[in-house]
Amino acid sequence: MSPDEAQVLAANDAFYEAFAASDFPRMSDLWAQETAVMCIHPGWDVLVGRGDVLDSWRGIFGGGGAPIVASRARALITGEVAMVTCLEGAHDEPPSLIATNTFVREQGRWKMIHHHAGPVARMRELPPLRTAN
Amino acid sequence: MSPDEAQVLAANDAFYEAFAASDFPRMSDLWAQETAVMCIHPGWDVLVGRGDVLDSWRGIFGGGGAPIVASRARALITGEVAMVTCLEGAHDEPPSLIATNTFVREQGRWKMIHHHAGPVARMRELPPLRTAN
Numbered sequence: 001m002s003p004d005e006a007q008v009l010a011a012n013d014a015f016y017e018a019f020a021a022s023d024f025p026r027m028s029d030l031w032a033q034e035t036a037v038m039c040i041h042p043g044w045d046v047l048v049g050r051g052d053v054l055d056s057w058r059g060i061f062g063g064g065g066a067p068i069v070a071s072r073a074r075a076l077i078t079g080e081v082a083m084v085t086c087l088e089g090a091h092d093e094p095p096s097l098i099a100t101n102t103f104v105r106e107q108g109r110w111k112m113i114h115h116h117a118g119p120v121a122r123m124r125e126l127p128p129l130r131t132a133n
Numbered sequence: 134m135s136p137d138e139a140q141v142l143a144a145n146d147a148f149y150e151a152f153a154a155s156d157f158p159r160m161s162d163l164w165a166q167e168t169a170v171m172c173i174h175p176g177w178d179v180l181v182g183r184g185d186v187l188d189s190w191r192g193i194f195g196g197g198g199a200p201i202v203a204s205r206a207r208a209l210i211t212g213e214v215a216m217v218t219c220l221e222g223a224h225d226e227p228p229s230l231i232a233t234n235t236f237v238r239e240q241g242r243w244k245m246i247h248h249h250a251g252p253v254a255r256m257r258e259l260p261p262l263r264t265a266n
Contacts, residue, residue: 036209038218040231043254046218048207074181076169076246078237081214083247085171085179098173100233100249104211113209114216116233118251121176 008082011110022065032111040116141215144243155198165244
């Protein structure tokens, strides 16, 4: 694993730690400041802009948050932009969501510019789902 | 709209034209050749690599394809990487899916490196869904 991959996976871990802890200041710090951001929560329309995106997290945290954990994160880095895919779900339950988290490097730190999460389930027979790395 | 935005939205349109026409050669041409690619179809696990991603499209097209149309596409460009979000659905029906399509510039052309689509529905009360541009 390259240093860049390790760093972006650490940023992805930090996102889920802030999420699970309903830690709004940390969540706010994880999102890009200098780059346009957006967010698609499961089933939601897209939110565009740091204000609306952070308001959504404030609302989610205010509603009691979610004890979410992520698994099987993998990073794909293209220049200064990195995408991480991972499974999401409640602790000790099978993952119920799949996410793509996109990061950009700002002042040497990977910052989130997009979170897109939605349900994962075996909906079609072709091709078979992958079950492991 | 900047020339880059117009070009990436045209690439996004071409993706949905190939999708709706079950045009495999065109779909294959739309995906990046020099950059790692991945794809999350609605409900599926992530597919990684050009071989598995294109196999999935071959399977979808072989199963009769889908008369899908996209609406309300908007682009967010960060350097050489662009993300487009749009709604997807059957013609003359309300959109049922929301997608993030990510493109990278290869030899002057925007090529897809990630397609992530999943259901859109009003699942939570906070914040209100946006209904129009």
